[in-house]
Amino acid sequence: MMEWTDRHCRFFHRLLTRRALIYTEMITTGAVLHGDRARLLAYDAAEHPVALQLGGSDPRALAQCARIAADLGYDEINLNVGCPSDRVQEGRFGACLMAEPALVGDCVAAMKASVRVPVTVKCRIGIDDQDPEAALDALAHAVNAAGVDALIVHARKAWLAGLSPRENRDIPPLDYDRVYRLKAAHPALAVVLNGGIVDLDQAAAHLARLDGVMMGRAAYQEPWRLLTVDPALFGAGAPFASPKVAAEALMPYLERELLRGTRLHAVTRHILGLFRGVPGARAFRRHLATEAVKPGAGIAAFRAALALVVDTDGQMAHTAAA
Ligand SMILES: Cc1cc2nc3c(=O)[nH]c(=O)nc-3n(C[C@H](O)[C@H](O)[C@H](O)COP(=O)(O)O)c2cc1C
16 A cells, blocks of 8 residues: 555564465556666565555556566566556556556556466456446456456445545445456456455455455554454464564564664554554554654664553464464
């Protein structure tokens, strides 16, 4: 998620779930080809499985970027057909590609031809005055014919004229039934649902009818939920007995990053929502908000914040160690 997630966030989330697939924020083909590639595509080996999301609409550039990412070890390449920002519309990619299914098919075909890892697409159910029945079917048909490995559908339209990107994540109504109908019409296509999924009960209900679910804001704002993903959805042990133990496991990473010159806040900003309903959660957030942002803030600030949280160790069932 642009502006929110980065490699630090992914490393932290990977501590909380070993099984869920993690996606980068969208990175444009222009940035990969002409920007600071090493920084933009950097990730830690611990993040696997990790997918790179690309923004673009030139099949050759996308194929080139997909190859670069696959060579770097990314486990999946995803094409963004859902971002509604003005910048993206000017570049003729993101959600406006919902109006150009044949071009999206060409993009997928080019990417598929250049890599062995899965190539997926993330789209909306339509844009502006498109009929979601026809628009989503046309897109699904095009990408399916091109060999796409999965279609992730943010189950609402994007209204490109008149709404801000933020409004476009809330105001157009969610239509899960449209995504269920898509799956029914294309049983062989892996269909993943995104949009408004806030807890794992909801996720499990969708999984009974679809091939996958993607959580965005809930995962970021309430990362404690990720600690139950492995037991609840994958039948595996939770990586840690409690959010506090998971936070302690982040220490070596923090120390490493601080030595590399990363500011403490760059990592800890992703952790603020880790404790919910845990005594000391607010004090933890407040301490980090004031101390971790100070120039030169070190690991001691994180330790001190963590010391304010009561450990709920043992309250979570099904840990990996159990
Ligand atoms: C700050 C922010 C940045 C986002 N950036 C991206 C992005 O780079 N690529 C993308 O596919 N979706 C992006 N999204 C959309 C989310 O991936 C997701 O589709 C949307 O928030 C709906 O899912 P949710 O209700 O689970 O959050 C972003 C969302 C937010 C809040």
